[in-house]
Amino acid sequence: MIIHIENVMKRFGNNLALDTFSLDVKKGEVIGLLGPNGAGKTTCIRAIIGLIPIDDGEISVFGIHQDGKNKEIKRRIGYVTQELTIYEEMTAKENLEFFGSLYGMTKEQLATRSLEVAKIIGLEGRMREKTKHFSGGMKRRLNIGCSLMHDPELIIMDEPTVGIDPQSRNFILEFVKQLATKGTTILYTSHYIEEVEAVASNICIMDQGHTIASGTLPELIARIKGDAHMLIDVRIASEEKLKALRAIPEIKEVALENNQYHIIVPGGITIIDKIIAEIADQTIVNINSKQPNLEDVFLTLTGKQLRDEA
Amino acid sequence: MFKFNLIRSSRDIFAHLILIAFPVLLIAFFNFIFKGTAIVSEINGTPIPYLTVLTVGFALTFQIYGSSLSFETMGSDFFSPMRDRLLASPCNPRSLIISILTTSMLVSFLQTIVVLLFAKFVLGALLPSLPFVMAVMILSIVFHQLLGSVIMLASGSVKTANIIVSTYGSIAPMLAGLYFPLPDTPVILAVEKYLTPMALGKTAILGILENNTGQALAGTLPLLALTIGLFFLMRPMIGKVTS
Numbered sequence: 162m163i164i165h166i167e168n169v170m171k172r173f174g175n176n177l178a179l180d181t182f183s184l185d186v187k188k189g190e191v192i193g194l195l196g197p198n199g200a201g202k203t204t205c206i207r208a209i210i211g212l213i214p215i216d217d218g219e220i221s222v223f224g225i226h227q228d229g230k231n232k233e234i235k236r237r238i239g240y241v242t243q244e245l246t247i248y249e250e251m252t253a254k255e256n257l258e259f260f261g262s263l264y265g266m267t268k269e270q271l272a273t274r275s276l277e278v279a280k281i282i283g284l285e286g287r288m289r290e291k292t293k294h295f296s297g298g299m300k301r302r303l304n305i306g307c308s309l310m311h312d313p314e315l316i317i318m319d320e321p322t323v324g325i326d327p328q329s330r331n332f333i334l335e336f337v338k339q340l341a342t343k344g345t346t347i348l349y350t351s352h353y354i355e356e357v358e359a360v361a362s363n364i365c366i367m368d369q370g371h372t373i374a375s376g377t378l379p380e381l382i383a384r385i386k387g388d389a390h391m392l393i394d395v396r397i398a399s400e401e402k403l404k405a406l407r408a409i410p411e412i413k414e415v416a417l418e419n420n421q422y423h424i425i426v427p428g429g430i431t432i433i434d435k436i437i438a439e440i441a442d443q444t445i446v447n448i449n450s451k452q453p454n455l456e457d458v459f460l461t462l463t464g465k466q467l468r469d470e471a
Numbered sequence: 472m473f474k475f476n477l478i479r480s481s482r483d484i485f486a487h488l489i490l491i492a493f494p495v496l497l498i499a500f501f502n503f504i505f506k507g508t509a510i511v512s513e514i515n516g517t518p519i520p521y522l523t524v525l526t527v528g529f530a531l532t533f534q535i536y537g538s539s540l541s542f543e544t545m546g547s548d549f550f551s552p553m554r555d556r557l558l559a560s561p562c563n564p565r566s567l568i569i570s571i572l573t574t575s576m577l578v579s580f581l582q583t584i585v586v587l588l589f590a591k592f593v594l595g596a597l598l599p600s601l602p603f604v605m606a607v608m609i610l611s612i613v614f615h616q617l618l619g620s621v622i623m624l625a626s627g628s629v630k631t632a633n634i635i636v637s638t639y640g641s642i643a644p645m646l647a648g649l650y651f652p653l654p655d656t657p658v659i660l661a662v663e664k665y666l667t668p669m670a671l672g673k674t675a676i677l678g679i680l681e682n683n684t685g686q687a688l689a690g691t692l693p694l695l696a697l698t699i700g701l702f703f704l705m706r707p708m709i710g711k712v713t714s
């Protein structure tokens with residue numbers, strides 16, 4: 162086991178950021194940690210690395226008990242922070258070499274490895290430029306590159322693609338997949354379903370500090386198989402109707418976004434007339450049904466949309 | 472790491488501009504205004520030219536502002552998301568902080584040298600006993616870099632440190648009689664010579680220039696004691712941010 166987390170509790174004041182949270186990550190696995198804002202993803206990562214003490218439970222990394230003081234654990238992890246942590250006044254090469262040097266790499270190792278990493282992150286040719294002139298996507302790639310310098314066994318990426326163009330994003334997803342094929346263990350957090358679907362072999366969905374479901378993508382989808390998903394667009398939706406729909410006993414879950422009701426009914430749609438009767442006065446403009454995906458797993462299990470920002 | 476931080480602070484062009492150009496301009500300006508009063512008579516020892524007093528005074532004053540070199544850097548490393556990134560590495564955070572402190576001291580020292588060279592070669596200031604003068608300058612640099620860092624680490628805020636340091640930086644030279652002559656009463660004279668660390672530095676250096684060993688020591692020793700005091704304060708402060 163590369164990471165073993167068991168019943169971890171972490172409080173910030175009255176706020177329970179991790180609530181009997183458990184997770185196991187095996188060697189070579191790419192685990193996608195999926196959860197909305199404030200779910201506890203970053204807190205989980207900080208606890209794994211030993212940056213914050215936990216209130217209860219047990220964490221071990223590489224089979225070593227995490228007490229926050231173990232340098233051996235830190236040496237073997239590459240940490241890609243959610244926020245950019247690169248030096249803007251310094252060149253890409255200087256950044257790579259600095260972060261490598263924190264892991265005790267020699268001058269020669271730094272020189273050769275920074276060339277390799279530059280290639281991996283697609284920034285060869287830009288190595289001597291100050292990073293403040295880089296685009297958002299290039300900065301993100303460098304942010305990842307800095308944590309690859311010491312060739313870690315475990316890479317932890319905290320929402321590595323936030324706020325970048327689709328092209329850079331695809332680039333990042335591609336090389337995450339490539340790293341995985343070389344046997345590196347990867348913990349990847351995101352609130353973008355497509356990303357987790359694309360890179361992860363195993364998925365852990367978390368909300369409010371605990372796991373609500375985990376498994377492979379097909380396993381997760383299978384959990385909600387048989388549920389029918391209806392998308393009904395109306396002219397002007399209302400919260401009252403949302404409540405009224407939720408009150409219909411056959412309905413498992415309803416969410417409302419942009420004047421669209423997303424209704425989940427177990428066992429196929431048998432009550433469409435009931436639903437339509439309820440919202441007919443809001444002027445239905447479109448009705449659709451769809452195949453469930455990971456997003457629906459989340460919706461089904463929590464009654465919430467995973468994403469609250471675009 | 473040391474090299475990285477040195478390059479990093481050398482790229483802060485704005486800081487160099489302020490910390491070199493301002494003292495140079497102020498020295499030139501006051502020298503121009505008070506050109507008539509060429510000689511300043513101290514109570515004991517050899518009289519020394521006013522330009523020399525200005526040069527020493529402003530070099531010391533801008534070492535106070537220069538303390539932001541280290542605490543701003545520490546702030547951006549340890550009071551930002553960068554902290555997690557750095558602490559996630561096996562590198563000892565103490566050595567990171569020490570590297571920031573020493574590089575900032577070095578940069579502040581180089582800035583002081585540029586100011587002194589300018590005063591000497593462009594304005595023609597007399598600067599005898601340079602090795603001893605530089606020794607006190609270095610002590611003052613070490614003191615002020617530590618002071619700024621201790622204030623920032625204790626308050627946990629770069630902003631607070633900036634406010635305190637710049638207030639001190641604007642009052643200290645006044646109290647040391649740098650901008651305008653202060654009345655010659657014994658109390659005010661004591662304030663002028665000993666009240667602030669900057670005044671201690673000035674007293675020490677003028678003592679050296681006047682060949683007045685007693686005064687040189689009266690400035691140097693308390694400054695040295697204060698520096699050692701800060702040094703011991705720094706230890707728990709570093710622990711506070713890195714654990």
Ligand SMILES: Nc1ncnc2c1ncn2[C@@H]1O[C@H](COP(=O)(O)OP(=O)(O)OP(=O)(O)O)[C@@H](O)[C@H]1O
Pocket residue numbers: 173176177178196197198199200201202203204205243352
């Ligand atoms: N240092 C802290 N002090 C107080 N509360 C905190 C701290 N860090 C996290 N929290 C709280 O703990 C909860 C989990 O936060 P966390 O940052 O782990 O979420 P996240 O899943 O990473 O969210 P996001 O997608 O927004 O990054 C949130 O309610 C957050 O406000």
Ligand SMILES: [Mg+2]
Pocket residue numbers: 202203204243319
């Ligand atoms: Mg987060």
